[in-house]
């Protein structure tokens with residue numbers, strides 16, 4: 001299994017796992033939010049955003065952070081080898097870690113361009129175009145369903161019904177998100193610069209509670225962390241893979257990304273630096289249907 005930490009051909013993917021796992025258990029409760037909740041959005045806009053990833057597939061694979069193995073292991077375990085379905089698998093950043101833990105992975109995503117990137121990197125992973133609300137997977141055929149940075153795109157009711165259908169009796173569901181760590185001053189400044197544009201577009205982890213309710217599941221959560229070693233231009237380009245940026249017209253995108261570039265060039269913690277350490281907090285949620 002390719003280890004991106006050791007792959008000299010992928011220096012831009014240099015990342016360090018720096019997390020201390022913190023565990024917690026959340027009782028099932030509707031309405032509690034652990035993320036910044038988006039305003040209500042109409043279905044067409046949401047669909048457009050959810051479908052925006054194909055256009056940035058190649059950049060996505062190298063510019064987005066991977067997931068810390070300890071948090072992924074919390075979701076899927078290590079032994080014995082399980083059948084794991086990665087939904088919204090994209091370019092395979094989560095699949096790769098799950099494969100590295102010894103599991104058999106199948107990947108589903110609505111964007112064929114994203115799956116093409118995944119297939120090139122992870123030829124052992126079977127891929128299928130599909131969506132969480134209509135999974136191209138047999139009944140009772142997987143032990144774990146996981147979603148990385150993706151479950152907030154799912155329609156909770158239909159997706160939960162599909163997940164329940166494909167899971168074996170004792171199966172579990174794992175959702176994981178990396179979010180930029182705004183406790184670091186320059187990251188907070190970055191977040192401030194993109195707040196207006198990204199509001200309502202970033203991961204909305206309230207879906208955990210909605211899914212838990214639909215699945216009648218208990219929820220456990222761990223927090224970990226990962227650091228991406230990237231150039232300032234990688235930071236700019238990584239923000240360019242966000243759905244809200246991908247959907248801007250060319251002029252608006254250029255202006256927006258120029259603002260990010262200027263911020264990094266001017267902030268005392270980032271100016272003049274060829275390489276930055278971009279820290280992320282990782283939250284991994286394990287849902288166990290009762």
Ligand SMILES: C[S@@+](CC[C@H](N)C(=O)[O-])C[C@H]1O[C@@H](n2cnc3c(N)ncnc32)[C@H](O)[C@@H]1O
Nearest residue numbers: 050053088089090093111131132148149150153
């Ligand atoms: C932010 S990317 C995450 C990709 C990958 N899991 C990762 O960790 O890098 C979100 C992915 O969700 C997919 N997606 C959007 N709506 C979806 C849906 N309803 N069902 C399944 N996947 C969906 C997108 O095509 C995209 O590849």
